[in-house]
Amino acid sequence: MRAAVVTFPGSNRDVDVIDALIAVSGQRPGIVWHRDVELPDVDLIVLPGGFSYGDYLRSGAMAARSPILREVSARAEAGVAVLGICNGFQILTEVGLLPGVLMANRNLKFVCRDIHLKVERADTPFTGRYEAGQVIRVPVAHHDGNYFSDADTLARIESEGRVAFRYCTPEGHVEDEINPNGSINGIAGVYNEARNVLGLMPHPEDHVDGAQGCSDGRPMFESLIEHLA
Amino acid sequence: MKARVHITLKSGVLDPQGRAVRNALTSLGFDGIDDVRQGKYLELDLTESDAERARAAVESMCARLLANTVIEDYQIELEEA
Numbered sequence: 001m002r003a004a005v006v007t008f009p010g011s012n013r014d015v016d017v018i019d020a021l022i023a024v025s026g027q028r029p030g031i032v033w034h035r036d037v038e039l040p041d042v043d044l045i046v047l048p049g050g051f052s053y054g055d056y057l058r059s060g061a062m063a064a065r066s067p068i069l070r071e072v073s074a075r076a077e078a079g080v081a082v083l084g085i086c087n088g089f090q091i092l093t094e095v096g097l098l099p100g101v102l103m104a105n106r107n108l109k110f111v112c113r114d115i116h117l118k119v120e121r122a123d124t125p126f127t128g129r130y131e132a133g134q135v136i137r138v139p140v141a142h143h144d145g146n147y148f149s150d151a152d153t154l155a156r157i158e159s160e161g162r163v164a165f166r167y168c169t170p171e172g173h174v175e176d177e178i179n180p181n182g183s184i185n186g187i188a189g190v191y192n193e194a195r196n197v198l199g200l201m202p203h204p205e206d207h208v209d210g211a212q213g214c215s216d217g218r219p220m221f222e223s224l225i226e227h228l229a
Numbered sequence: 230m231k232a233r234v235h236i237t238l239k240s241g242v243l244d245p246q247g248r249a250v251r252n253a254l255t256s257l258g259f260d261g262i263d264d265v266r267q268g269k270y271l272e273l274d275l276t277e278s279d280a281e282r283a284r285a286a287v288e289s290m291c292a293r294l295l296a297n298t299v300i301e302d303y304q305i306e307l308e309e310a
Contacts, residue, residue: 057294057295058297061294065293065294100299101300103242103243103300104246105245106245108245108246108249148242148243148299148300149299150299
C-alpha cells in the first residue's frame with residue numbers, strides 16, 4: 001500500500017500517523033507539504049490531526065483552501081482512499097468532501113481522553129478487519145469535535161449508512177451522557193457516498209501497538225492494507 | 230470601497246459561547262438578557278469602486294471561505310471609501 005500524509009503548518013499528529021503506517025505496513029509513507037500541487041501515485045491519502053493554520057477563521061477552513069487540497073479532492077473523486085483524522089476530518093468537511101461541520105464542543109472544553117466507539121459497518125475499506133457493532137477504545141483530543149448537519153443532510157447520511165463510528169459506552173450503548181462533545185446522533189466519523197473518504201475525530205493511529213496501552217486502532221490500518229494492497 | 234461582513238450562527242444552531250457570555254453577564258448583575266449569540270465581524274478594504282461588482286465579489290468570498298453556510302449566515306454592508 002502506497003500512502004501519502006499531507007502536512008500543514010500546525011499539523012501535530014502527522015508523525016503519529018506516519019509511525020502507525022510504518023508499524024502496520026512496514027512501508028514509509030510519502031510526506032506532502034500543503035503548498036505542493038501534486039501528489040505521488042498513492043492508494044491512500046491521510047490528512048492528519050493538529051491545528052492547521054492555528055484554526056484561523058474556523059477549524060480546517062484555511063487548509064481546505066490550500067493548493068494541495070484541489071489535488072486531494074480530485075483523487076478522492078477518482079476513488080483513491082482518503083482518511084481525515086481530527087483536524088483532517090474538519091478539513092474534509094470544510095472542503096465539501098464530507099457533509100456537515102465540526103463545531104466547538106458543547107461544554108467548550110478541550111477533551112483529551114480515551115473514549116469508546118461503536119463500529120457501524122465492517123464492509124468499507126477502513127473497517128474490514130472489524131465486526132459491525134464492535135466496540136473499540138481510542139483516544140480523542142479536540143476542542144471542535146461537535147458534529148452537526150442540517151436535518152435533511154442528517155437524514156440522508158443516516159439512511160445511506162454513512163455514519164462510520166458513534167461514541168458509546170464500553171457496552172456499546174450510544175447515550176448522550178457519554179457523548180464527549182455534543183455531536184448529533186453521537187456521530188464520531190462519517191463516509192462520503194462512495195465510502196472511499198472517511199473523516200473521524202478520534203485517533204486510531206495512537207492505538208496501534210500494545211505499548212500504547214491498547215491496539216484497537218490497528219485494524220483500521222490493516223483493513224486499508226488488505227483492501228488496497 | 231469598504232465592505233463590512235457580519236457572520237452569525239443560524240437560528241437553531243447551538244451557541245455555547247453565547248450562552249457562557251450570557252451567564253457571565255447575568256452573574257455580573259445584568260438582568261433581563263434572554264439570549265446572547267456570538268458572531269464574527271470582518272472589514273474588507275476593496276479596490277473595486279462599483280457597488281454592484283463589489284457586492285457580488287464579497288458574496289462569493291462569503292460563500293467560498295468567510296462563512297460556513299451549513300451553520301452560518303452572513304450580512305454585507307458596503308460603504309464608499
